[in-house]
Amino acid sequence: xxxxxxVSGLRFRYEDxxxxxxxxxxxxxxxxxxxxxGANGSGKTTFVLHLxxxxxxxxxxxxxxxEVTGNNLAEIRRLVGLVFQDPDEQLFMxxxxxxxxxxxxxxxxxxxxxxxxxRDALEQVGMIDVAGRAPYHLSAGEKRRVAIAGVLAMRPExxxxxEPTTWLDPPGRRxxxxxxxxxxxxxxxxxxxxxxxxAIATRAVFFERGRIIAEGGVDDLAxxxxx
Amino acid sequence: MHYLNLEDWTRRSSPVHAREARVxxxxxxxxxxxxxxxxxxxxxxxxxxxxxxxAGLVAARLPVAGVLLRAGAVLPFGLxxxxxxxxxxxLGRGASLLTKSYLSxxxxxxxxxxxxxxxxxxxxxxxxxxxxxxxxxxxxxxYLLVLAxxxxxxxxxxxxxxxxxxxxxxQAAAGSLAVLFGSSRRxxxxxxxxxxxxxxxxxxxALAPKPFRAADAWFLLIAAGAPLAIRLSPDLPHLGAAWLR
Numbered sequence: 001x002x003x004x005x006x007v008s009g010l011r012f013r014y015e016d017x018x019x020x021x022x023x024x025x026x027x028x029x030x031x032x033x034x035x036x037x038g039a040n041g042s043g044k045t046t047f048v049l050h051l052x053x054x055x056x057x058x059x060x061x062x063x064x065x066x067e068v069t070g071n072n073l074a075e076i077r078r079l080v081g082l083v084f085q086d087p088d089e090q091l092f093m094x095x096x097x098x099x100x101x102x103x104x105x106x107x108x109x110x111x112x113x114x115x116x117x118x119r120d121a122l123e124q125v126g127m128i129d130v131a132g133r134a135p136y137h138l139s140a141g142e143k144r145r146v147a148i149a150g151v152l153a154m155r156p157e158x159x160x161x162x163e164p165t166t167w168l169d170p171p172g173r174r175x176x177x178x179x180x181x182x183x184x185x186x187x188x189x190x191x192x193x194x195x196x197x198x199a200i201a202t203r204a205v206f207f208e209r210g211r212i213i214a215e216g217g218v219d220d221l222a223x224x225x226x227x
Numbered sequence: 228m229h230y231l232n233l234e235d236w237t238r239r240s241s242p243v244h245a246r247e248a249r250v251x252x253x254x255x256x257x258x259x260x261x262x263x264x265x266x267x268x269x270x271x272x273x274x275x276x277x278x279x280x281x282a283g284l285v286a287a288r289l290p291v292a293g294v295l296l297r298a299g300a301v302l303p304f305g306l307x308x309x310x311x312x313x314x315x316x317x318l319g320r321g322a323s324l325l326t327k328s329y330l331s332x333x334x335x336x337x338x339x340x341x342x343x344x345x346x347x348x349x350x351x352x353x354x355x356x357x358x359x360x361x362x363x364x365x366x367x368x369x370y371l372l373v374l375a376x377x378x379x380x381x382x383x384x385x386x387x388x389x390x391x392x393x394x395x396x397x398q399a400a401a402g403s404l405a406v407l408f409g410s411s412r413r414x415x416x417x418x419x420x421x422x423x424x425x426x427x428x429x430x431x432x433a434l435a436p437k438p439f440r441a442a443d444a445w446f447l448l449i450a451a452g453a454p455l456a457i458r459l460s461p462d463l464p465h466l467g468a469a470w471l472r
Binding site: 049052054074077078082084086088089090092093094095097098101102103105106107111114115134150151154 | 237238343344345369376414417418420421422423424425426427428430432433434
């Protein structure tokens, strides 16, 4: 079976000339959860932004067998749900339900169907009770779960989470872990949290200076790079 | 953390909140034209328009003092114009200018306090407002919140390190303006990316567009007809003058 995501020779340079990705090869198979390790600035976030078509470098990025191009971004963004590190950047509508419905409405669904999907997604993450509340009144953990619901409502086949445990207290972290383990999608998790990665990931890769320099089990890589 | 909230009032429930955004926008336009087209607003007409707005605020179950205070944001500009006009020798026109600008501001606050931004933007879109203008409004509004949040965080961080007092605040604010805009820009970029990631294509989707009902037609008739009738009523100034005597 073809990988869900297949990246080869991906290179990217920011406008100021800084090289962020210097030839990345990567694949993600169905049912897998891959942890991305690496120091700050090693290219992890830049890499995941390519998976959703938010950045476009040279090389090849294929999602669900399709090359990511400017012409199929809507479909790519439906397939790859990207949960950002800072939920405050992701939640911008007046109420939780409107925010979760933002993606489905952009997909062209009718409002009634978008609401139904949004309520399903909020049920899935255990946040249906806050559907009518303003996002900025929620705790960090609640915001994170609502942000995930916003992505789940688009029914993605792949979930990409950028440092999902940032700002979470231990119960929040535990709830997030339980939630992610329940979700059937293949996942890519950018994280510095090895305990979290150990609990969720089936495989890990290590980024350094815009390249993947090692791949293996979470324990192996954590020990090898003293992570 | 709660930085700035412009939308608490729009989440309330009232007969005015329930009305379709297009009729409220149309009524506002008529009100603004009625006020703006009067060269000098006679006091009885001004009082009648103010009472009409007050009725709207009560029907919308909004805090009257809060709305009047928020509309006061227009006073520095209106006051400047009024003073310049008064200095030019026309005190009556100056007072009229100030009154007209304040009444218009209250009417705008009444609309924005009873209608969410996505609803207003969709109404403007259906009135064929330029897409570019609507996009600018969307992002201006969103980034205003970002800027306010960033400013609050920076002020708290500074106060945690002992910065207090008006003079200090002024100096710190001037010094940190560049930092504020720099960090807000980064944050705004992040928000825009997050919107793109969920399929944003420049159109702001509304979850539950309200259907046009008979009540909307009645509302439009009353809310647009009343200011027009007040403005065009030739006897109202004379009646008011007689009453004042």
